[in-house]
Structure formats: C-alpha cells, structure tokens
Amino acid sequence: MLRALWTVSALELRTRLRDGTAIVIAVIVPVTLATLFGLALGGDDPPLKATVGFVDLDGGEFPASVRREVMAAKELKGSVTLRDLPSREQAGRELESGAIGSAIVFPAGFSESVGAGKGGDVAVLKTPESPLAGVVASAIVDRISAVVDARTLAVRAVLRAGVPGDQVKELVERNGAAGPAIGLADDPLAGGKIDLSVYYGSGMAALFAFFVVGASFRGLLTERKLGTLDRIRAAPVAAWVPVAGKAAVGFALAVAGALLNWGASVLIFGSTWGDPAAVTVVLVAHVLAAAAITMLVTSRVRTDAQADGAIMIVSFVAAFFGGSLVPVYNLPGPLQAVALLTPNGWTSKALTELAGSGAGLAAVALPVGVLCAIALTAGGLAVLGFRKGLLL
C-alpha cells in the first residue's frame, strides 16, 4: 500500500512542480508580500540615534543635574548625544541645518525659580524631519517637569509650614526632592515587542500555508471531475490512499514554503525569529492545522470551484482575525480574543513569543498543543465528510 501512496504522491508533486503553482503560492508570492509589507510598514525599527542640543542659559544646579543624569542613563548610552549650545538662536540654526534633531533650552534663573517654589518653563525645539530626536527631548522634559512639580510642591509645603527661607533648600533636599533623576523604563508594546519583518514574514507564511495545502485537497475534486479519482479507487489500493497521497505533498510543500519564508525574512531584513527548533515546530504545527481545516472544507463542497472559494474565504478570515495581515495588538480587544479561535492567532502568538523573548520550545508548548488539537478535530471531521463523498 505504501507503493501506491508513493505513486499518488509522486504524481501530485510532479504535477504541482511542473505547473509552477507550488513555487508561486508557497514561496514567491508570500515572500514578495512579506517583503513589501515589511518595507512599507516597518521592517526593522530604525536604530535610535538622536543628537539633542542643550542650551543652559540658567547655569544653575538644575540643568547640570539633568545633563549628568542623561549622560549616565544606560538606556540612552550610544543613542542620545547632548551637544551644548550657547543660545536659543544657535540651537534654532543648528536644528535647521540638521546638525541636531531637537534642543532643550533652560532659561536664565530656572534653578532659582524652582528652588523658590515658583516652578519654571523648559523649552523644547523640534523639527518634523527628526521625530525621534523630538520624542527623546520631550521625554526628558516631561521627566524634568515631573521633578520640578514635585520640588515646587515640596518647597511650597515647607514654606507654608513656617520654615525660614534659608533653611528650605536644605530641608527639601534632605527629604528626597532634590533634583531630577532621568529614568527611561523599558516600555514594550502590548502583546510582546516584535520586529515587523518577523510579523509579516510569519503572517504571510501562515496565510499561504492554507493555499498550498488547500490546492492539494482541491486537486481531489478536480480528479473526481476528471474521473481519475474513481479510476484510482477502482485499483487495488486502500480508500485513504488518494487523500493521503495528496495531503502528504501539500503538507510537505507548505512546510517547505513556510521555512523558505523564514529564510527569506532572515536574508532580506536580517530579522531573528527566535529559537530555530521551536520556530520549526510552530510552523509545522500551523501547517498541520491548516491542512486539516482545508481538508475539512474540501470534504464539505461538491466542486473544485466551490473549494477554491471556500478555501480563500476561510484562509483570509483566519489570516485577518489571527493577525497574519494586521498585528493582533492593533485589533480592538474583542477581536484580539477572536484571534485565539484561529490557528493563525496561536501561530502568531507563538512566534511573537519566540522572536520577542528568545524563549525556547517550552514557551510555545501551549500554542503548539492548541494547533495540534485544531488539526485533530478538523481532520477527524474531514474524514467523516470524505467517507460520504470521496472515499466511499
């Protein structure tokens, strides 16, 4: 019986490779789309490099403290460069020439004003050409504002309590409202931080896996129309041979396609999908689930044209709600829950986990388990459907 299985599989493989559809659907289209999506919508986040002008017209303790903190912040090391500038006008010229991306301007008397509990204004100069530098400068100033507010409040409270003016500074500093402490906390995106090239690469791989395996099952209906399926069934072979022969080829092509998508993503964008073994297991589990679902769809339709339409609808619905086309964290809350009803959602979740954290196989045990369960359930229902039409 294995010989018959091999015979059917060999013909299917040969047919798919000969007409070119396998390579186009499994590799060329998904890699092209993933590349276009990656280039258009992100790819790797550009490296954070910002030169921020620093204009200290105050000359007091507060600006000095801010400079010290920024230079010492680990998160900004190698990313943010402070350039001292003598005046606001100079900062404006430097900004216009592109020499700096933004500037922070401490006005004269700033430290004294804050020390007296009167607060103070720090100016931020930005340009649309350097949005990242603007964001950095604004973030620093936001942090300064918080510290200034806290210090102003503390000073006022101390003064209101009747403490003599010459003792206010000492008292406030002793009680922890001394000066700025610039902190840049890691603030990952909800759902895990992931390179967009990984996201779209895996999304396209997940979507096109449906089409690749679906084409094989659709072929069963074409063969039924052609009469060759009956002819195979009239031969001394088990009833499952035609289905299994085509399924094996569709599965192998879809896995190969997904792996090539992964490779292309690495080559084109230099992205990292995570632990290779775990990524492979996730991709194989996804293809299994996609194969079972398309087999189920095929078992419930009558013609190959119906199969085409049904497989396309199922594939795109699963891709959209499962985050293969739009990142799951960009979807509204209820739709994020719906994502977990699709194999694409679990695949996306698993690959995001792997790419974002560098975790191994254990971290994706649940998604892989769910994908296998989907494969078993859909596959079982498909076999029942096939028994009524294509097997017996």
Added chain:
Amino acid sequence: MTTLETASAPATTTTPALACRGLRKRYGDVVAVQDVGFAIAPGQAYGLLGPNGAGKTTTISMLVGLLRPDSGTVLVGGTDLAADPTRAKAKIGYVPQEIALYPELTGRENLRFFGRLFGLPRRRLAARIDEVLDLIGLTDRADTKLGTYSGGMKRRINIGAALLHRPEVLILDEPTVGVDPQSRKAILDGVERLVGEGMALLYTSHYMEEIERVCERAAIIDHGRIIADGTRRELVSLVGTADKVELVLDGDVETAFAKLRAVEGVVEAARTGASSVRLIAEGGRYLLPALITAVEGSATVTATQVIEPDLEATFLHLTGSTLRD
C-alpha cells in the same frame, strides 16, 4: 422479469470470472438497482443494455468497488469484493465511460501511473506498457502528451490503462462513445481478441450492433432491474419471429393491399405511402413468393425489403420507445 431460464450461464465447472447476486442500491426513496445478478465465465463476453438512467452505471460502480451495495454480493474470480477488496480489484480491469486520464501526462506516463497502482514491478511494467501500446496501436504516439491526442486515441489509452495487469475480467462502460469508425473498429477488434484469449468481458453500450458483434450473452436492464437475460437469439425471440416486409407496388395499390392482408401468415398490414405497404408476417422472408403471386392482376411488386427482428427491436419492445432523460 422476462428472464429466460434456458439462457442462464453456460454449464461450467470453472469459477465465474465475475458473478453478482441480489445487488441493490437505493438513494433516498429512489431504488437505483434492485436484485441484479448475473455471472460471466472466463472467455465470455456479456453485454449490459439499458436506457439512460436504467441502473447500468450504478451496477458497474458496485461491481468495481466504487459504490457499496445496500445488499448483495460481488465475486471476482471467486473473491468476495466486500471481504477482500484489494484482491478482488486486482482481478478487474475497469474502463470508465469518460476519458479518465491525466491530460498533462504522456500516454506512456498515464499507463505507468495506473500500472504502478496495480503493483506491477518496474521492469515488468515497462515491458507490459510496450505490449499494451502495441495492442492499442499507439506505440508511435506514446511519448506525446495526452492533451494532443484525438478522441479515438484517448479512448484507446483509456482501455489500455485497464489492461496492464492482465485482468481476469474487463469491464467496459460505453467504450466507443464519440470515436471515429476506424478507432471503433480497432477497439472492437482488440476487445474480441482479448475475449478470444480467455478474458471475461462486461460490455455496456448504446450501440446494439456492438453488443451483437462482441457479446454472446446480454442482459437488458431497466428501472434498476434486469428484465431480460440470454443469448442474442433468445433475446430476439422475446419479440416473436415475425419479420417486417416492405413492398413498393405499381398498379391498383388499393386492391393489391386488400389481397396482401388476406395472405396466410400476415398478422399486420399498413399503407405507408401512395404505393408502399408494410406487412408483419411470420416467417416473412419465406412468404415473399406468395405475396408477389397474391397481387398479380392488380399490381406488380417493384421493390421489396425484409427486416428480421433484431436486438434493437427487442430492446425497444422491452423498454418502450419513450424518451429517457
């Protein structure tokens, strides 16, 4: 059923190549096949006749294992198809009504694919493909794609694919539909040769002359039941032995027609034109001299035609001439 008890399978001690009994298949309220049964001995050609929708294809589908009967048994060379389908199917060569081949493959590749499904070893298969290509006369076109073949050539490959494993019984479902006379002759010659070599044959066709030429026995199936079964002579005898005699007269046709009706043996007479009459007469071919003598004095017979009863007449007699589907 108009079954002729005398027309049962010839007495033989050999196991029938194909035997079925009590086959029944229903789809919802429609009974497609009911109590169908017959046996075909090795080297015997058996025809299955029936109008469209009579149950021929359903019967064949059950015989080759494509359809599971609701009841009844199928034995192929003594092997129960339901109990051991793999072994039973290995003895059958099935040629479906449609061209069931891969158009993107060559003729040889098509034969190789189906030969492998029957488990033929590579070397033996290659030799057998050459033999079959020679048998069906397509050796010189073997390596061109099937899509470029004519209808007749495809039909021949369609048959060839069923012969590779030397089946004990060949089942041909309307194998000559849409082919030119040359291909049809080649197909029938080949089929006769195979039967002569001892292969059992089940043959369905709408062409009565093919059944008459190829099959020594036939069954007529209608509304899912076999309504007649026997040799050609036995089937034809079901509509009687009366011949149809057509005469063209010159003279007083009216008087001559009255005289002809009175001739002993004439059971039915009708005017078919101003100078022509049609008679149904027992042993009409022997009655011609008496008919010519009877009209003397009134008219002269200028042309005659005697039509003996045939399978088609029997078929129409048993199944009616109402159009189906």
